[in-house]
Amino acid sequence: MEEQPKKKLGFNIIKNDPTEGHGGYGAGVLTLDNIAPVIIDIEAGEAAVDIGAMHARSTVERGIKFLKTKEEVPNAKPYWLVWVTIELTQAGPMYAGVTACEMTVDREIRRGYKSLPEHVNRMDKSLKRKIIVDHMDDRSKEILATFLMNHDAGMWERSSEELKQGLTVQ
Template identity: 40%
Template sequence: MEELELTGQTRHKTPDELSGLTAVILDGENVYVDKGALHAKSRVERGISFSDDPARRGQGRRVALVWVSLGRSEQHQPCVHGLGACEMWVNEDDQTGYKRLAEHVNQMDQAVKGRVSVDVLGSEERRRLADFFAENHRDVWEASSASLRDALLR
């Protein structure tokens, strides 16, 4: 019988393309970064049993999750490289929710590839996300491409 080769490493390693990835949650008026979303363990997801049954959509409250990929501008400044937005519905009363995991993965991929996919966000959500970047990470926001900023401010 062949013996398993264990490395003894205790740290989780992240592929390079995911090392600059994080999630910004838009939950009502609250906008915040939640790194737990990378493992489907954001603050709003914990304790919720999710279904991809379309009948569950619209039950509870809508929460938008925006995958944010960070990179470097042409001037080598930290910037937002890509954005991918998706939604979920959370009903804390019965600890159930709706989300399409495939859509979350696809939007994460869009962000990592440097694309901007925020169609699921309404104009008010886009403005709040732009304000979040401008107020909390002004240097990153200003170094981001004009097309990315315009996508949020349109």
């Protein structure tokens, strides 16, 4: 008799509003429907949504072994992973939580640097409507601000002054 492979447990992402309706199963659960990972390529001056980053499988991260310190990857190219949470208000959608995490990648040696705990904590902070962008360099702030404005100018206008100020370069 052949042995069946063990079934792997999957992570369930609850769709729609978990508190809608009866309020039973899923009530009070944080939903990941309104969060998107944005990857900023600093050198190219580009930003793009890459849903693969939700599970550390973005185009940038794929095939890379991440090491514990930046010094182990001296020739790595810098990136930012920015968690953007959108909130629906009566006036319309807005950027409610925006948090940035550093990441470097050296494609040639297939190595990079990122702090997984930082990435997870920043995603959590974004879901909790926090703005953490002050540690970003000016060029990256400009790239992100331009991306958010061009994506949806109305959402940018409805967003908090804290976000707008945080991405303003002097």
